[in-house]
Amino acid sequence: MEKVKLLVATTNKGKLKEIVRILAPLGFEVVKPPHKLEVEETGETFLENAYLKAKAYYEEFGLPSLADDSGLVIEALGGYPGVYSSRFYSLEIGGRESPEPTESEANIRKVLRLMEGEENRRAKFVAFVVLYWEDKGLMAQGECEGEILKEKRGEKGFGYDPIFKPSGMDRSMAELEPEEKDKLSHRGRALRRLASLIEPLSSRLP
Numbered sequence: 001m002e003k004v005k006l007l008v009a010t011t012n013k014g015k016l017k018e019i020v021r022i023l024a025p026l027g028f029e030v031v032k033p034p035h036k037l038e039v040e041e042t043g044e045t046f047l048e049n050a051y052l053k054a055k056a057y058y059e060e061f062g063l064p065s066l067a068d069d070s071g072l073v074i075e076a077l078g079g080y081p082g083v084y085s086s087r088f089y090s091l092e093i094g095g096r097e098s099p100e101p102t103e104s105e106a107n108i109r110k111v112l113r114l115m116e117g118e119e120n121r122r123a124k125f126v127a128f129v130v131l132y133w134e135d136k137g138l139m140a141q142g143e144c145e146g147e148i149l150k151e152k153r154g155e156k157g158f159g160y161d162p163i164f165k166p167s168g169m170d171r172s173m174a175e176l177e178p179e180e181k182d183k184l185s186h187r188g189r190a191l192r193r194l195a196s197l198i199e200p201l202s203s204r205l206p
């Protein structure tokens with residue numbers, strides 16, 4: 001059977017690498033966009049934003065497009081950074097941080113500052129993935145529960161990985177090997193669920 005070809009609707013290199021790593025062994029041909037596309041994420045939920053991105057890429061490039069909208073949800077911060085995860089450092093709420101040396105570092109600094117002295121460290125990573133083509137959409141969701149560490153640990157992964165420890169592990173997400181992260185991550189769970197929804201429809205995809 002021919003491989004299903006999907007375009008990955010993301011500008012985030014860390015995500016892109018993980019999406020290819022998770023979907024390629026499941027029999028998908030995962031292609032990168034020919035050029036960058038900025039999509040305004042005006043939705044109030046992960047699902048709305050994933051849908052907006054997948055649809056915009058489909059309309060621009062004409063291939064079934066897969067978007068991931070994800071983030072870190074921290075109980076003691078009322079769910080923040082949530083849908084604002086990628087630009088939490090620049091939000092007025094909680095105080096701004098300068099994007100130095102990187103935006104990811106600034107996001108981590110802000111979370112550690114806001115969580116100083118907080119005993120409730122419970123948090124989860126959430127991912128909503130949407131595949132869009134013609135006027136159709138499929139979606140799936142995945143979560144990974146854990147806690148916010150008091151300092152950074154590890155160099156692997158991306159984003160908030162160094163300050164997040166998945167439940168039941170004694171290492172941070174940034175200390176896990178890529179296959180270990182994919183097995184328990186929000187993105188791994190969401191993408192495996194989406195893959196099982198695509199399979200029965202694959203003959204109807206272009």
Ligand code: ITT
Pocket residue numbers: 009010011012015041053068069070071072085086107125157158159160161185187
């Ligand atoms: P695209 O919209 O182009 O895909 P983005 O980075 O803006 O890229 P999101 O709006 O979905 O994507 O923001 C997700 C942010 O959540 C991401 O920038 C990280 O800060 C964080 N995040 C998501 N998944 C993560 C993971 O597996 N490990 C660490 N941080 C993660």
